Amino acid sequence: MxxxxxxxxxxxxxxxxxxxxxxxxxxxxxxxxxxxxNVKILGDNGMLGMEFNQRTIRVYNTEGNVMELLSTKEQVQEAIDYLKECQKEMK
Missing domain, CATH: 1.20.5 (Single alpha-helices involved in coiled-coils or other helix-helix interfaces)
Structure with a gap:
């Protein structure tokens, strides 16, 4: 008991x-x-994902695989500059 x-x-x-x-x-x-x-899904169908983690930006495809790793300020700035150029062309 x-x-x-x-x-x-x-x-x-x-x-x-x-x-x-x-x-x-x-x-x-x-x-x-x-x-x-820290994750942003891009595109109408979510065909691209981006994640910011500590000091790195990872770019993912639809399968969840890392397509690109941006780990320096220069790499991130290059991507920003390219997107700004695209934005200007779209106006």
């Missing part, structure tokens, strides 16, 4: 388990939100 002190221990374990589960869930949701904030 389980004594009342053992029962409290089991109840405490269940409570602690639920608390940890809640903390883990919140942590995962927080990380997913950070990723969503």
């Amino acid at each position: 389980i004594g009342s002190s053992s029962l409290l221990t089991i109840q405490d374990a269940i409570r602690i388990g639920k608390t940890k589960k809640y903390e883990i869930k919140n942590s995962i949701e927080s990380e997913v939100k950070k990723m969503e904030d």
Whole structure:
């Protein structure tokens, strides 16, 4: 027979388990939100994705493979300049 002190221990374990589960869930949701904030899907069909992570911009194709990695200011500036040229041509 389980004594009342053992029962409290089991109840405490269940409570602690639920608390940890809640903390883990919140942590995962927080990380997913950070990723969503750093990802931009481009094109009408989402044919291109870009992610900013720390000091790197990754460009993804539809399969999720990295097509290009821009890790220097010069590379990023080159991409920005090219997009500005495209924007001017479209006006």
